[in-house]
Amino acid sequence: MIARITMVVTLSAMLAACNLRQLYAGGTTGVVARELGNVEIEPIAGKAGWLTRNALKDQLEAFEGQEAKYRLTVILDDKIAGFGVRSDDRITRERRTLRARYQLVRVTDSVVVLDATAGSDAGIDVVSSEFATVAAEDTALENLATRVANQIVTRLSLFARTEANAPPEP
Template identity: 55%
Template sequence: MTRIAPLLLIAAVLGGCGLRPLYGGGESSSVAQLLRSVAVQPIGGGQTGWLVRTALVDRLGQAEGSARYRLEVELDDDLTGFGIRGDSAVTRERRTLRARYRLVDAATGSVLLDATAGSDAGVDVVGSEYATVAAEQTAVERLSQIVADQIVARLGLYAARGGTTP
C-alpha cells in the first residue's frame, strides 16, 4: 500500500494540471483536420528549400483536392566561419537555418498565422574538403527536419487553440 499511494498522488496531481495531448482525438480532432488541409507551397532556396518542403509534406501529407490553407515559407540559410587560426584558416562553421512562414486562408487570402522557426548547427572544418562538405550537407539535412518539426508543432498549437494566435 505504501508503494501505491505515491503513484496515486502523482496521477491525481497530473490529471488536474490542465495538460492534454495536442493530437488527442485522433483523426477527427481539430488539429488533425487542420494539418491535413494545408498545402505546402514551393519553397525557394535550392536544395535547402526542397529539403524543408519535403519534410513538411512528410509531416502534413498532401492536401487532397482543394486545400483550405496554404503554407508559405521563406528561408534564410547562412553558413558563417569562425574559430580562425593564426594562419587565417577557419576551423569551425555555424550553419543557421531560419524560416518565416505564413498560414494563409486559401479562400480569402488572409494571413492566419505569421511566425518564424529556426535552428543552427556547428560544423568542424577538417583537412579533408570532402569531409567538410559532407558535414555541411548533413547539418542542412538535420536543420531542415528540425525547422519542419517546429512549423508543424506551431500549426498544431494554432489549431488546438481554436485558430487563434497567442
C-alpha cells in the first residue's frame, strides 16, 4: 500500500514537472479565449470554403471579442482522385483531400504573425449508384472541412497562448 502511494506521489510530481498547462484555462474569460475572440475570418472561395468558414465561425463564436485584432485568410485545395481500379478500368475507390494554407494577419500593421497549413483526407467507395457516390463525396467534404477547421483553431489557440506569455515589445 505504501509503495502504491509513493508511486502516485512520484507520478504526480513528474506530471507537474513537465509543465503541462490547460490551453483554455479561465474559460471564456481566459487569455486564449480573449485572443480567439479577436479573430475575423475572411470569406473563403467555393463550397469547401463555405463549409470550412462556417466550421471556423462555429468554433470561434464562443469567444466573441470586442474588436478584430487579427484577420484570418484561408486558401483551400480540394481534390478527388480515383485509386481503386478494377480490371475493366472502373474506379472503385476515391480519395478526397482538403488542404488549407492559412495566415493570421495583425490588423494594425498588416504583419503576418502566423503562416501554417492544415489538411485531412478521406476515402470514398464508388458504388453503382452515382447519386450515392456524390452524396458520399459531399459528406466527406463536410467532414474534412470540420477537421481542417479544428486543426486551424487548435493552432490559433497555441499561437494565442504563446502571444499571451510573450514579453511586451518595446
